[in-house]
Amino acid sequence: MIKHLRSAADLDAATATLILDTAAEMAALSGREVKKLPALRGRTVVNLFYEDSTRTRISFEAAAKRLSADVINFSAKGSSVSKGESLKDTALTLQAMGADAVVIRHSASGAPHRLANWVEGSVVNAGDGTHEHPTQALLDAYTMRSRLGRLDGLKVAIVGDVLHSRVARSNVLLLTTLGAQVTVVGPPTLIPLEVGAALSDKTQVSYDLDAVLPESDVVMMLRVQTERMQDSYFPSAREYSRRYGLDVPRLKRLPEHAIVMHPGPMNRGMEIAPEVADSPRSTIVEQVANGVSVRMAVLYLLLGGK
Amino acid sequence: MAYLLKGVSVLGAAPTDLLIKDGVISDKTDKDAVVIDAAGLVALPGLVDVHTHLREPGREDAETVETGSRAAALGGYTAVCAMANTSPVADTAGVVEQVWRLGREAGLVDVQPIGAVTVGLAGKQLAELGAMADSAATVRIFSDDGFCVADPKLMRRALEYVKAFDxxxxxxxxxxxLTEGAQMHEGEVSTRLGLTGWPAVAEEAIIARDVLLAEHVGSRLHVCHVSTAGSVEVLRQAKARGVRVTAEVTPHxxxxxxELAAGxxxxxxxxxxxxxxxxxMALRQALRDGVIDVVATDHAPHAVQDKECEWSYARPGMLGLETALPIVLSVFGEQWDLIADRMSIAPARIAGxxxxxxxxxxAGTPANLTLVDPSASWVVDPSGLASRSRNTPYAGMTLPGRIVATFLRGEATVLDGKAVK
Incomplete structure (x- = not known):
């Protein structure tokens, strides 16, 4: 088993599949009256969050607690971080406290790689800058597999601000590893250069959402920050929404079995219409539930739980 | 003191004896001269760096004029041009004279200050360029290095104004x-790493503009640290038209x-x-062709805490003085005439x-020279460098070429690979 999960590229197909299979076993447990497993009893998991992300932190916290690990939440606010302590010194502190795993969310791309130099335990990337968010990709893959029964050969459209999206990067890497066919869709200003060469040469690029939809088994809508408008990535929220938003007419262009995903938090009415978000095809709430199972599987496997 | 270099090869030529006496290369004899067995060693004119950051005044924790001078001498340099982005900025005669005086006191290389183009490097108002030129430091190169003189009108005026004192x-x-928030080269790797890209065109567009401005006003332009194939093409065309432009490339x-950003x-x-x-590959060819005139180190020392952090928070820059010649040797091999021109003769000409x-x-040439053992190789150990900082990208690499001795106006600054002071 790998030691760290810093990038979805750390996972080969066998390892990724093992995580998804383990997550399925974890999910079966959540139906039981007593949800807790003793697997990580006596182990310490630190949630080191330099960015506010209540949903991701809670998800990791629930995952660790269901495995009986001791959980320490270390957030940038109200800690030594706000006094300007360096990542290295924070890492050495966590090391001294005997952290077996550090789950890190950070606004700087690559912070988990840096952290892994300074702690002996496992490092789990819970989102770093505009780089990656591998557990989100795992839970997305898990959701697709449970809804559609497979990943191999699945056609997945990832739509929106791919340039700044850590969710998109991790998903492209993981999904292509697992045999899916990924198309990234968005205005050219928000598609990173050489995305195919960078992530997977099987990745396709399209600027035309309407053309891609009829061919898609999965549409994953990315959050688009309205600040991007100020930086001329697109002219206005309205124009963005018209060209790349998933509304009801566009939903109808999808094949009947196709599902709609969103990593959240959503801008309802911007990249996704409320009717679409709340439709039976939407997996958005399921994704949250699956997040706990997948993160349980990741912690369990990385820490060699018994 | 006189030195007799026995059996030295000047620029790779047949072994000969070279007498250094009274600060110059001498054709006389001196039986009291200190004899140095220079068999197998190559003599090069002392290297000249047109782009060095010595950090003093302001960041003496990263480098001082003295420690940077020592690093330079150990790297085979006899002159370095100290960039202006100190604190305070070298934008007045007072600051450039201070740096110049510190260099003289250190006495290991000639430290030639570069003056800022604009007050505080802020890109708004010309600094007192004439006062710096007239000062004891006799500044001839002006640069806001670290920042671009982005305003085209200001750049035009600066190019014109300095004609008065060459x-x-x-x-x-x-x-x-085009580089707001930029962290690394924009391309495949920046996409994979999720780091904001620094597109090649941001460099090329400014060089294209500036060669046109220099052509228009008939002034001299020097382009720092050229890094892209596109920039090389812009320079090649400008030089073919006769624009008075020179350019440098760094060893790194x-x-x-x-790809090295991956970790x-x-x-x-x-x-x-x-x-x-x-x-x-394009930069190497440009240096061979002379489209790029010189190798300059852009030696940029940084304190440990400014590098031991997240990539996005780290300061940009790498050490260069002690590894420049070995890197150039490893890339180009023992092409001594090329090396002497690009690392000594041409930079001395550009810097005046x-x-x-x-x-x-x-005979009579000032005895500014360095002796290299091309057959020796060494492993770069950051803690063994003379610079006060440790941010070398070459740690652990085995490099060819060891500097055995360096002479500044006939006085040894380095002997047996060690600085004399």
């Missing part, structure tokens, strides 16, 4: 609007690529960023440093 503007070519841009170790973060292997880059075969 000055040259050394431009840090980086269109700031001749060797390293953006997010900020020791590889530099501005302009490491580019692709095709850029590296008479007495450096002279012909070592002529």
């Amino acid at each position: 000055g040259v503007i050394a431009q840090h070519a980086e269109e700031p609007r 841009h001749l060797l390293l690529t953006d 997010y170790d900020p020791v590889f973060k530099v501005n302009p960023p490491l580019r692709t292997s095709s850029d590296v 440093l008479d007495g450096h880059g002279g012909d070592l075969t002529k």
